[in-house]
Amino acid sequence: MEQNQQQTTVEQQAQTDREFMSIALEHARTASSLGEVPVGAVVVRNGQVIGWGFNLRERGKNALHHGELAAIHMACSRLGGWRLFDCDLYVTLEPCPMCAGAIINSRIRRVIYGTGDPKAGSCGSLVNLFEIPYNHIPQITSGVLEDECAGLLQTFFRDLRKEKDSKSKIVQKTEDQQQLLF
Ligand SMILES: [Zn+2]
Numbered sequence: 001m002e003q004n005q006q007q008t009t010v011e012q013q014a015q016t017d018r019e020f021m022s023i024a025l026e027h028a029r030t031a032s033s034l035g036e037v038p039v040g041a042v043v044v045r046n047g048q049v050i051g052w053g054f055n056l057r058e059r060g061k062n063a064l065h066h067g068e069l070a071a072i073h074m075a076c077s078r079l080g081g082w083r084l085f086d087c088d089l090y091v092t093l094e095p096c097p098m099c100a101g102a103i104i105n106s107r108i109r110r111v112i113y114g115t116g117d118p119k120a121g122s123c124g125s126l127v128n129l130f131e132i133p134y135n136h137i138p139q140i141t142s143g144v145l146e147d148e149c150a151g152l153l154q155t156f157f158r159d160l161r162k163e164k165d166s167k168s169k170i171v172q173k174t175e176d177q178q179q180l181l182f
Contacts, residue, residue, distance in 0.1 A: 014144075017112050020044050020090045021145045024114070027054040027067065028092045028152055034059060038152045041067035041091040043075035043084065043108070050087070051075030067091060068099035072106050083107050092149040094121035094142070100129040103138055110139040114149025 020042055027040025031054035043051035053070020057063060068091050076082050088110040089103060095113065100122040103111055116125045123130055123140050130138055 016047075017090070017141060017144045020049070020088075021092070021112065021114055021149070023049060023052070024067075024090045024092050025145065025148055025152065027052055028149070031055045031067070032152065032156050038156050039067045039091065039093045041071040041089060043071045043087050043089050045075070045079075045084075045087045050078050064098070066096065066099050068095055069102055072102055072108070076106065085109060088112060090144075092145075093117050093153065094123050094125055096120040097122040097127070097129065104129065104134050104136050107136050108138050110141065112141045112144050114142075114144055115146050115153070116142065 024040040024042050027042065028038040029040070031040060032038035034056070036055045036058055039055040041053050042049045051071040051074035053067040053074065055067050056065040056070070059065075068089060071089065071091075072084065075084055075087060082105075084106045087106075087108055089108045090112045091099075092114040094115065094117040095103060095111065096117070097120070111123060111130070113123065118125050120126065122128070124142065128140075130140055
């Protein structure tokens with residue numbers, strides 16, 4: 001009986017995680033539609049989204065414009081304080097060292113991410129900053145809606161490569177035409 005109850009709680013948590021990751025994915029799609037690398041994040045407290053954000057590095061021309069930081073910023077503003085002890089952060093891509101640091105500093109309870117980042121992931125891929133005994137250690141759950149989160153990034157970069165290829169073909173064509181002229 002106890003085991004059944006535990007299982008139900010685990011399943012409920014997994015369902016809740018998928019629901020909030022879907023919202024983070026919506027924000028990632030918005031980033032993609034703006035030509036930004038699609039990463040989205042939400043901060044959740046008592047079952048409610050109190051902060052959200054997405055990557056805006058290109059438009060903002062700023063290396064700090066990551067989705068997690070925007071979501072944490074909004075949550076702190078709404079709550080009127082910097083301690084997010086009872087908040088969870090959902091993000092489609094494993095946080096980088098800057099965002100992992102912000103997560104520790106803002107005392108986020110739990111981090112749930114979609115897909116790992118072999119290039120900058122700091123919650124297990126390259127390094128796990130949450131294993132180091134800082135004054136706060138968030139819990140981690142990874143792989144929530146992983147295929148969707150990874151798929152969105154893959155599609156974005158594939159389209160980007162296609163666009164670059166077609167541009168370089170146009171340049172080549174123009175060069176060929178110029179050679180014909182001279
Ligand atoms: Zn980051």
